[in-house]
Amino acid sequence: MTETVYLLESIAALVGGDAVLTGEAAAPYYKDWRGRYSGTALAVVFPANTQQLSEVVKLCVAQSVAIVPQGGNTSLCGASVPLADGSQQIVINLSRMNHIRALDAVNYTMTVEAGCKLAALYTAAENAERLFPLGLTAIAPHCAIGGNLSTNAGGIGVLRYGSARDLVLGLEVVLPDGRIWNGLRSLRKDNTGYDLKHLFMGAEGTLGIITAAVLKLFPRPKSVATACIAVRDPAVAVALLSHLRANCGDKISGFEIISRSCLDLVFKHIADTREPFVNQHEWIVITKLADVLPAPLDEPLRDALKSFGEGIVEFEITADEADAERWWRLRKNIAEAQKAEGISIKHDVSVPISSVPQFITQASADLRATYSGIRIVAFGHIGDGNIHYNISMLDAAQNDAFIGQQEHEVNRIVYEVVAQLDGSISAEHGLGQLKREEITHYKSALELELMRNIKRTLDPRGLMNPGKVI
Numbered sequence: 001m002t003e004t005v006y007l008l009e010s011i012a013a014l015v016g017g018d019a020v021l022t023g024e025a026a027a028p029y030y031k032d033w034r035g036r037y038s039g040t041a042l043a044v045v046f047p048a049n050t051q052q053l054s055e056v057v058k059l060c061v062a063q064s065v066a067i068v069p070q071g072g073n074t075s076l077c078g079a080s081v082p083l084a085d086g087s088q089q090i091v092i093n094l095s096r097m098n099h100i101r102a103l104d105a106v107n108y109t110m111t112v113e114a115g116c117k118l119a120a121l122y123t124a125a126e127n128a129e130r131l132f133p134l135g136l137t138a139i140a141p142h143c144a145i146g147g148n149l150s151t152n153a154g155g156i157g158v159l160r161y162g163s164a165r166d167l168v169l170g171l172e173v174v175l176p177d178g179r180i181w182n183g184l185r186s187l188r189k190d191n192t193g194y195d196l197k198h199l200f201m202g203a204e205g206t207l208g209i210i211t212a213a214v215l216k217l218f219p220r221p222k223s224v225a226t227a228c229i230a231v232r233d234p235a236v237a238v239a240l241l242s243h244l245r246a247n248c249g250d251k252i253s254g255f256e257i258i259s260r261s262c263l264d265l266v267f268k269h270i271a272d273t274r275e276p277f278v279n280q281h282e283w284i285v286i287t288k289l290a291d292v293l294p295a296p297l298d299e300p301l302r303d304a305l306k307s308f309g310e311g312i313v314e315f316e317i318t319a320d321e322a323d324a325e326r327w328w329r330l331r332k333n334i335a336e337a338q339k340a341e342g343i344s345i346k347h348d349v350s351v352p353i354s355s356v357p358q359f360i361t362q363a364s365a366d367l368r369a370t371y372s373g374i375r376i377v378a379f380g381h382i383g384d385g386n387i388h389y390n391i392s393m394l395d396a397a398q399n400d401a402f403i404g405q406q407e408h409e410v411n412r413i414v415y416e417v418v419a420q421l422d423g424s425i426s427a428e429h430g431l432g433q434l435k436r437e438e439i440t441h442y443k444s445a446l447e448l449e450l451m452r453n454i455k456r457t458l459d460p461r462g463l464m465n466p467g468k469v470i
Contacts, residue, residue, distance in 0.1 A: 071144030077432025236311030457458025
């Protein structure tokens with residue numbers, strides 16, 4: 001009996017034969033959501049609980065087989081799929097670990113397993129008259145909370161509620177040697193040494209596998225008003241955000257910018273979508289106010305917009321959920337519409353909010369001066385300075401050649417502008433395989449040394465999601 005056969009039979013004895021996939025049955029789990037990365041592995045394993053996962057990890061370590069943690073497999077940077085280098089790897093998919101272990105409405109927390117779909121957490125919180133505010137867009141029905149935490153996901157609610165790491169009080173983690181760290185504390189205050197949970201959030205499964213988390217809940221809003229606003233340019237959008245924050249305070253629960261190129265793709269590929277205004281505009285903003293008090297918010301929002309001054313071309317406001325969703329569908333379906341056009345060179349960058357207009361203007365000018373016939377798709381969370389900035393050819397037939405030949409130079413142009421503005425080349429998607437080498441140009445030698453030291457300490461054999469992040 002070969003070592004591989006012995007390993008797979010031992011794992012099957014732990015988790016059940018039906019929970020180990022090989023061959024063609026496993027192939028879909030080896031390819032990422034974008035269709036950009038694919039690899040090979042010995043098998044995909046579906047543990048049912050943390051103890052099973054712990055034992056599977058120990059078996060893999062004993063055979064020096066690498067481990068690729070996987071949730072909903074919606075990674076945009078190739079973190080959740082095995083490498084294509086022929087090395088021995090096992091994909092551990094956590095989709096069976098999908099229970100909500102506890103919901104404490106008084107403490108405003110719920111304890112959930114890593115395989116829980118984000119959409120299921122929204123529903124559970126709502127049923128308890130609470131809100132879980134991690135507001136992702138296109139991938140929300142598919143992604144799992146473990147992956148969201150592993151990439152420190154952001155989304156449309158960061159402006160008010162913070163990113164994923166701000167929504168976590170405690171974690172349970174299977175370490176690279178198979179031991180289980182139980183840090184599932186639901187405390188708002190716990191100053192007893194290093195806050196270990198922050199090591200694992202944003203680490204993309206390279207330091208351990210998040211198996212459960214204690215998440216913060218919030219009061220459910222009782223009044224909501226949404227505005228769709230045509231603005232002259234991104235500079236107006238940034239000034240408008242500042243104005244709304246001064247006049248509406250923490251009621252702002254989202255502030256998203258969408259360029260014309262995004263809208264054109266959505267109208268082309270997504271059914272039942274239409275222009276938000278009679279006239280076409282180059283830039284629109286969608287913003288939402290929400291409050292736990294039942295007082296209507298549409299008039300305060302209208303007053304704030306009217307008092308802004310020049311730069312707003314036109315706007316509409318609604319307190320109706322269905323009308324608002326019609327606008328939000330334009331934002332939520334950008335990634336899906338762009339995927340229909342083929343692979344693009346994606347950038348998930350952040351700069352200081354005040355520098356967003358300069359980033360968009362300068363990066364676009366530099367790219368257009370270098371390349372003709374390109375499409376720049378710019379959109380995202382202007383409320384926290386996170387812009388999704390994607391480049392492809394207008395002629396989709398030229399995309400493969402363009403990306404294959406020019407991706408490195410396109411990245412250099414965009415990331416140099418980001419660096420000049422003291423920004424980050426990854427705001428919420430992580431590094432994965434896509435940016436593993438790029439990050440070495442934009443982090444200091446000391447930061448990289450510290451990261452590598454942490455990796456060696458927790459995973460000395462380098463078996464936990466190798467080839468990702470660092």
